[in-house]
Amino acid sequence: MSTLTLKNIRKSFGDVHIIKGIELDIQSGEFVVFVGPSGCGKSTLLRMISGLETTSSGMISIRDRDVTHVPPARRGIAMVFQSYALFPHMSVADNITFGLRLSHAGKDEVTKKLAEVADILQLTPLLDRRPKQLSGGQRQRVAIGRAIIRNPDVFLFDEPLSNLDAALRVQMRLEIARLHQRLKATMIYVTHDQVEAMTLADRIVVLNAGRIEQVGAPIDLYEHPANRFVAQFIGSPKMNFLAAKIDVVEGRQMAVAGGIAVQLGDEVPAQPGEDVTVGIRPESLAIGGEGRQICQARIAVVERLGSETIAYAGVDGQEELLSIKLPANPQVRPGDLVPVTMTGQRVHVFGRDGISIRSQI
Amino acid sequence: MNDRLASAAMPSFNPWQAAIFVCLAVLALLFLAPTIGVLLSSLKTTEDIALGKLWSFPTSLYLDNFRTVLADPAIHTYFLNTLLIAVPATAGSIVLGILSGYVFAKLPFRGSDVLFLAIVAGMFFPPQVILIPLFRLFNGLGLLDTLWPMIFVHIAMGIPICTLMMRNFFATVPAALREAAIIEGASEWQVLTKVALPLSLPALAVLSTLQFTWIWNDFLWPLIFTQSDDKRTIMLGLVFLQGQYSVAWGIQGALSLIASLPTLIVFLFFQRYFIKGMTMGAVKG
Amino acid sequence: MEKDKTLWRVAMLIPPLAVFGILVVWPLFSSFYYSITNWNGFSADYRYVGFDNFLQIFHDPLFTRAAVNTVIWMLAAVIVPTGLGLVLALLIDSQVPGASVFKSIFYLPICLSAIVVGQIWVWIYQPDWGLLNTAINLVTGGNSHFAWLAKPGTALYAVIAAWSWQQTGLAMVIFLAGLTAIPPDLIEVCHIEGASSGQRIRQVVLPLLRPATVVVVALGVINSLKGFDILYIMTGGGPFNSSDTLAMHMYNESFKKYHMGYGSAISVVLFLIALAIIFAYFRQLRKVDEIYE
Numbered sequence: 017m018s019t020l021t022l023k024n025i026r027k028s029f030g031d032v033h034i035i036k037g038i039e040l041d042i043q044s045g046e047f048v049v050f051v052g053p054s055g056c057g058k059s060t061l062l063r064m065i066s067g068l069e070t071t072s073s074g075m076i077s078i079r080d081r082d083v084t085h086v087p088p089a090r091r092g093i094a095m096v097f098q099s100y101a102l103f104p105h106m107s108v109a110d111n112i113t114f115g116l117r118l119s120h121a122g123k124d125e126v127t128k129k130l131a132e133v134a135d136i137l138q139l140t141p142l143l144d145r146r147p148k149q150l151s152g153g154q155r156q157r158v159a160i161g162r163a164i165i166r167n168p169d170v171f172l173f174d175e176p177l178s179n180l181d182a183a184l185r186v187q188m189r190l191e192i193a194r195l196h197q198r199l200k201a202t203m204i205y206v207t208h209d210q211v212e213a214m215t216l217a218d219r220i221v222v223l224n225a226g227r228i229e230q231v232g233a234p235i236d237l238y239e240h241p242a243n244r245f246v247a248q249f250i251g252s253p254k255m256n257f258l259a260a261k262i263d264v265v266e267g268r269q270m271a272v273a274g275g276i277a278v279q280l281g282d283e284v285p286a287q288p289g290e291d292v293t294v295g296i297r298p299e300s301l302a303i304g305g306e307g308r309q310i311c312q313a314r315i316a317v318v319e320r321l322g323s324e325t326i327a328y329a330g331v332d333g334q335e336e337l338l339s340i341k342l343p344a345n346p347q348v349r350p351g352d353l354v355p356v357t358m359t360g361q362r363v364h365v366f367g368r369d370g371i372s373i374r375s376q377i
Numbered sequence: 378m379n380d381r382l383a384s385a386a387m388p389s390f391n392p393w394q395a396a397i398f399v400c401l402a403v404l405a406l407l408f409l410a411p412t413i414g415v416l417l418s419s420l421k422t423t424e425d426i427a428l429g430k431l432w433s434f435p436t437s438l439y440l441d442n443f444r445t446v447l448a449d450p451a452i453h454t455y456f457l458n459t460l461l462i463a464v465p466a467t468a469g470s471i472v473l474g475i476l477s478g479y480v481f482a483k484l485p486f487r488g489s490d491v492l493f494l495a496i497v498a499g500m501f502f503p504p505q506v507i508l509i510p511l512f513r514l515f516n517g518l519g520l521l522d523t524l525w526p527m528i529f530v531h532i533a534m535g536i537p538i539c540t541l542m543m544r545n546f547f548a549t550v551p552a553a554l555r556e557a558a559i560i561e562g563a564s565e566w567q568v569l570t571k572v573a574l575p576l577s578l579p580a581l582a583v584l585s586t587l588q589f590t591w592i593w594n595d596f597l598w599p600l601i602f603t604q605s606d607d608k609r610t611i612m613l614g615l616v617f618l619q620g621q622y623s624v625a626w627g628i629q630g631a632l633s634l635i636a637s638l639p640t641l642i643v644f645l646f647f648q649r650y651f652i653k654g655m656t657m658g659a660v661k662g
Numbered sequence: 663m664e665k666d667k668t669l670w671r672v673a674m675l676i677p678p679l680a681v682f683g684i685l686v687v688w689p690l691f692s693s694f695y696y697s698i699t700n701w702n703g704f705s706a707d708y709r710y711v712g713f714d715n716f717l718q719i720f721h722d723p724l725f726t727r728a729a730v731n732t733v734i735w736m737l738a739a740v741i742v743p744t745g746l747g748l749v750l751a752l753l754i755d756s757q758v759p760g761a762s763v764f765k766s767i768f769y770l771p772i773c774l775s776a777i778v779v780g781q782i783w784v785w786i787y788q789p790d791w792g793l794l795n796t797a798i799n800l801v802t803g804g805n806s807h808f809a810w811l812a813k814p815g816t817a818l819y820a821v822i823a824a825w826s827w828q829q830t831g832l833a834m835v836i837f838l839a840g841l842t843a844i845p846p847d848l849i850e851v852c853h854i855e856g857a858s859s860g861q862r863i864r865q866v867v868l869p870l871l872r873p874a875t876v877v878v879v880a881l882g883v884i885n886s887l888k889g890f891d892i893l894y895i896m897t898g899g900g901p902f903n904s905s906d907t908l909a910m911h912m913y914n915e916s917f918k919k920y921h922m923g924y925g926s927a928i929s930v931v932l933f934l935i936a937l938a939i940i941f942a943y944f945r946q947l948r949k950v951d952e953i954y955e
Contacts, residue, residue: 068850089856101847104954105869115855118865146953166855393859398758404750405767411782411827412770414793418785426791473678480674484667494944499686501940503888505912506933509696509922510689512703533685536678565670594775596891601917612777616895619781626785633778644773648766651773655832656839 018080019044019202020065020170025074027060027226034060036226038074042170042204047196050206051213051249052223059174061223062206066095066172078169089115094163095172098179100155102147102162109134109143112161133161136198153184160195173205177212189215210250214238222246239362244370247295253326253339255295255364262290271365274333276311278358284365284373292373293366298326298341300360303348307357313338315352320345329356419443419630426626442631452635454607455614459593462524462610466531467588471581473532474539479569481540482547483555493544500537504597512601526602527610531592539584542654546580547573583654586647590640611636690933696926703920715927724903725928728911731818735825735889735907739882742826747833747878748871752863754834755841765838769831776828776891783824784896787811814904817897821905825892829885833878840874841867873950880943887936908932 020042027035035057042048050058063069065076067088076084083091102111109130110117116126134140137157147155156176163171176192177185193216196203207213213220214234222229222237222245230242234250241247247255260273262284269280271294278294286292313329316337325346328337340356348354365373417434418426419442446452481493515526550573558568574581599610609617615636622628644651697715701708719725750768754761771779786793787810795806810820844867852862890909893899899906899914906914908928916925 066854068853087856088850088853093854095850095854097847097851099845099847101845101851103848103851103866103870105872114851114865118855118857118861148953162851162855394756394758397753397756398760401750401753401758401764405764408768408771408827410793411786414785415782473681476674477678480671484671484674486668486671496682498940498944499682501884501943502690502936503890503909503932505890505909506693506929506936507686507689508912508929509703509916509926510692511685512917513692514689529681529685533681536682536686540678565666565674569674590773594777596775596777596894600894612775612891615777615781619895629781630785633781637774637778640773640775644770648769652769652835655772656836 018042019046019078020204021075021077021080022065023075023077025061025064025076026072027057027064027069028072034226035064035072038228040221040228040231042202044202045200047203047205047216047218048221049213049217049219050204050221050223051208051210052229053249054208055225056223057226058206058208058223062172062174062204065170065204066093067091068095092169093172094166094168094170095174096156096159096163096176098175100147100159100179102155102158104147106146107143108139108145108147108150108158108161111147111158112139112165114162115166129165133165136164136195137161152180153188156180156188157191160192164195164199169202171201171203173203175206175208177207178209185212192216210252214250220250222249224249240372241295241364242372244293244295244366244372247364247366247372251297253298253341255297256301256336256338258294258296258334260292260294262286262288262292264288271363275331276334278310278363279308280363280365286365286367286373291368293370295364295366296358297360297362298339300358300362301338301340302357302359303327303340303342303346303354305357305359307359309355309357311356313354313356315348315350315354318348318350329354331356415630415633417630418626419634421627423625423627439627442625442627443635445628446631446635449618451606451614451618452611452632455609455611455636458524458608459610459612462527462531463589463592466528466535466592467585469528469532470535470539470588471543471584473536474541474543474584475569475574475577477536477540478543478545479547479573481544482550483552483568483573484565493540497537497541499534500541504534508597508601515602521602522604522608524608527592527595527598530598530602531588531595535588535592538587542580542584543577546577550576579650582647583650586643586650587654590643590651593640693926693929693933696923697930698923699926700923701926703916703922708923711923715924716930718924719927719931724906724911725908727903728906728908731905732887732907732909734818735822735886736883738819738822738826739829739886740879742822743829743833743882744875744878746826746830748837748875750830750834751837751841752867755838765835768834771828772831774828776825777895779824779828780821780892780895783820783827784811786824787820811897812901814901817901818905821893821896824896825886825889828892829882833882836878836881837871837874840871843874844870870954873947873954876943876946876950880939880946883939884936884943887932887939908935 018041020040022038022040025035025038026033038061050061052058060069064071067083067086071084074084075082078092103114106114112133113126113130116129130143131140134143137160139154139157139161142150142154142158147158150158159176173192177188180188189212192205196216205212205216217234219231220234220237221231224245230237230246232240237246237250241250244257248257258271258273258276258278260271260276260278262280263270263272263277265277269284269286271278271280271292273294278296311331313331315327315329317328319326319328323344325342325344325348327340327342327346327348329340330337338356342348367373420439422439422441477496481489511526511530512521515521520526554572555568558572559565563571594612595610596612596616599608599613603609603613606617615632618632619629622632698710698712699708700711700714750764754764758764774782789795789807789809789812794810795808798804798806798808810816848866848870849862852866857865888909889907890913893905893907893910894913897905899910909932912925912928912932915921915928
C-alpha cells in the first residue's frame with residue numbers, strides 16, 4: 017500500500033526553478049532517504065511534503081488523499097527539524113505534548129501518551145527539564161518525541177543529525193534505525209551525508225538540481241549507478257573516473273585512457289573510437305596480486321586509516337590521481353612505482369551524456 | 378527567512394492580511410498627522426492658520442516662513458553652536474568608547490565585568506542626578522556660558538553607550554585574529570587600530586548616527602549651562618524663538634522643521650544603522 | 663606578555679575612566695554631599711543641615727504631587743508604548759505589503775527632539791484650531807475650544823500622550839527585533855502542530871518575546887523617569903504644578919528657586935529609584951538569559 021505519492025511536483029520562484037518535476041511513490045512502512053549535495057532541492061521537497069512550502073504545480077497525496085493544498089497540521093505528517101526547534105520556555109513534557117494540548121485533548125490522554133513516548137525514548141527522567149538543560153542528543157530525542165506523539169502517517173526528518181558531533185551522530189543514527197523497526201512507520205529522511213543514507217534507507221532518492229537522478233535500494237545504487245552523478249555521490253572514497261576511448265585489441269573491447277587500458281568484455285554497446293568515461297571504484301583496484309594489470313602508477317600519497325589504507329597514485333597521461341583502497345597495512349611508500357590491478361569485475365562505463373552505458377561485465 | 382514563514386500552505390488571498398493592512402494604514406495616518414500638521418502650518422500664513430485653515434491643503438506654495446527663518450542670523454548662530462558641540466562630542470565619546478570597549482572585549486581582567494556593568498548602568502540614570510555638581514564644577518572653572526560644558530558632558534554621558542556597543546562589536550572579532558597579529562609582532566595598539574577598528578566600521582556608523590542625533594536634540598544641558606543668546610544651541614534657541622514668534626505659527630512650524638532637518642537627514646540615509654543602534658543599545662543593555 | 667597586557671589595559675582605560683569618573687561618578691557622589699547642605703547655588707557660605715532636606719521631602723506637597731505624577735507616567739509608559747508597540751510589531755511582522763514603509767512611519771518620531779515633539783503636540787492641543795479639537799468638533803458637530811494643556815485635569819495626560827507617540831516607535835522596533843530573533847522553525851512547528859494564529863501568538867510568540875518585553879518595559883520606565891524636555895516645553899510642569907514630575911520638580915527647586923541643597927536631595931531620591939529599576943532590570947535580563955540562550 018502506498019502512503020505517499022508525488023505526481024509531477026514542481027516549485028519555482030519566478031523564473032528560478034527549484035524542483036523540476038518529481039515523481040515518487042513511497043510504500044507504507046518504508047524508510048526513504050533524500051540525498052544530494054546542498055542546493056539540490058532535497059529540503060525544499062521535504063518541506064513541500066510537510067506543507068510548510070507551497071507547491072507550484074503537481075499533486076501530493078498521503079494515503080490516497082490529495083493534500084497538495086491542505087495545511088501542514090492536517091496532512092498527517094510530523095517533522096523533526098535540524099535545529100530540533102524546541103520551545104525554550106516550555107518543559108520537555110510541554111514540548112512533546114504541545115500539539116495534543118493545542119487540540120484540547122483530555123488530560124488523561126495527554127498523560128498516558130506522554131508516558132508512552134517518554135518511555136520509548138528514555139526521556140522519563142527529563143520531562144520537567146527545559147531544553148537548555150539538555151544535551152544535543154537529548155534535545156533531538158525530545159524533538160522526535162514530539163513527532164511520535166502525533167502518530168503521523170509519515171515522519172519527516174530534515175537533516176536531524178547534522179548539529180551533533182560525530183560520535184553522537186552514529187549513536188543517534190542507530191536509535192533512529194531502531195525506532196523505525198519498532199514503529200514500522202513511514203519515514204522520509206533528508207541528509208547530505210551518503211553514509212547516513214546508505215545505513216538508514218530502505219530506498220535512497222538521489223536528487224540533483226531539482227531532479228531525481230536515481231531511486232533504489234542502497235546496494236543497487238552502489239552497484240548499478242544510473243549515471244556519473246550517482247556513481248560519484250555514492251561510495252567513499254569516491255569512484256575513479258577516466259576519460260577514455262573505446263578500442264578493440266585482439267578482439268576484446270577495451271577502454272583506453274592515457275597509460276591505462278581496461279578490458280570491458282564484449283557486450284558494451286559502444287563503437288570503437290567512441291569517447292566514454294570509465295568509472296572504477298577504489299575498492300575494485302589493488303596493487304600487484306592476482307588481478308589483471310591495467311597500468312603502472314607512481315604512489316603519491318598513502319593514507320593509513322587503521323582498518324584500511326587509501327593510496328593515491330599518479331598515472332602517465334592522467335591528470336587526476338587514482339585512488340586505490342588497500343588492506344590495513346600494505347607495504348607501499350610514496351614514490352614507489354607499482355602495477356595497478358583490477359580485482360573486482362566491476363567497471364562502469366558512462367557515455368558522453370553521463371548516462372551509464374553498462375555497469376557490469 | 379520571512380518567505381519561509383509566509384509560504385506555509387495557505388490560501389493565497391487572506392482576508393486577515395487585508396484587514397491588517399487597512400488597520401496599519403489607519404494607524405499610520407494617525408501617526409503621521411502631527412508631522413503633516415507641522416508641515417502644512419509651515420506653508421501657510423499666520424492669518425490662514427488663525428482662520429482655521431490649517432488642516433486644508435495649501436492652495437499655493439507659501440515659502441515666506443522658511444525665508445524668514447533662514448534669514449534670521451540667530452538661527453545661523455544656533456546651528457553653528459550645535460555643530461561645534463555635536464561633532465567633537467560625538468567623536469570624543471566614540472574614541473573613548475573604543476578604548477574601553479576594546480579592553481572589556483579583548484583584554485578582560487578580574488572584575489572587568491562588574492566595572493563594565495557599572496559603566497553601562499550610567500546610561501540609565503536621569504541626568505538630573507548629576508546636574509547640580511556639574512553646574513558647580515563648570516561655574517568654578519569659569520566655563521559657564523561657553524560651549525565647553527556641553528562638549529565635555531556629552532563626551533562623558535556618551536561613554537556608557539559607546540563602551541557597550543564597541544565591546545559588543547569587538548567581541549565578534551575572532552580572538553584568533555588578535556592572536557595572529559600579536560604573534561606577528563603587533564602591539565595591542567596596532568591590533569586595535571589595524572585589525573579591530575577597520576572591521577568595526579558598521580559599529581562606528583551606528584554610534585555616530587546615534588550620538589549625533591542625541592546631542593543635536595539635547596535640551597537640558599544647554600538650558601543649565603548657557604545664558605547668552607549667542608551661546609544657545611538649536612533646541613534651546615527654538616524654545617526661545619517660540620516666544621519671539623509667539624503667534625506666528627507658520628514660522629514656528631518652519632523653525633521646527635529646519636531644526637530637525639539634520640537629524641531627519643541622518644534618519645533617512647542611515648535608518649538601518651539608526652534602528653540597529655537603538656535596538657542593540659537597548660537589547661544588550 | 664601578561665605584564666604588557668596590564669600596561670595596555672591601564673593605558674586604554676585611563677582616558678575613558680578619568681572622563682567618566684570626573685564628569686559622572688564624582689558628581690554623583692557630590693550630589694549626596696550637597697543633599698545634606700543648604701547650598702543656594704552661588705554663595706560660598708553654606709552649612710551642613712543633616713537630613714533636613716530629606717525630611718522636607720515628606721512635608722513638601724509639591725514633591726508628593728511630582729512623585730505621584732512620575733508613577734502615573736511610568737505606568738502609562740508600561741501600558742501605552744509597550745502595548746501599542748507590541749501590536750504594531752505583530753501587525754507589521756505579518757507579511758503585509760509595505761511593511762518597511764509602515765515601520766519607518768511609526769519610527770520617524772524617535773529621531774525628532776523632545777522639544778520639537780512637544781511643540782508639535784502643543785499645536786495639536788491648541789484650543790482654537792488644534793488637530794484634537796478640530797477632530798472632536800468634526801465628529802460631534804460641536805464647537806469645543808478645550809485647552810488641554812491649560813487644565814490641571816488633562817495637562818499631565820496630554821503630555822504623556824505626546825511622549826507615547828514618540829516612544830511607541832522605539833518599543834515597536836525592539837519588538838520587531840525580538841520577532842526576527844525567533845527561529846522560523848519554531849513558528850513552523852506551530853503550523854505542523856496545528857496551532858491557530860491566536861494559539862501561536864499566545865503560547866509561542868509572546869513567551870518568546872519575553873526578553874524583548876523586559877527591555878521595552880525597563881526602557882519605558884527609565885525614559886519616563888528622564889522625561890523632562892517635553893514637559894518643559896509643553897506645560898513647564900503646570901498648570902499649578904499639576905503635571906510636575908520628579909525630574910521637573912528637581913529642576914524647579916534647584917534652578918528656579920536655587921534650593922540646590924533640597925534639589926540635590928530630590929536628585930538622590932531620583933538616583934535611588936533609578937538604581938532600583940536598573941537592578942530589577944539586570945536581574946530580569948539574567949533570568950531571561952537562563953531560559954533563552
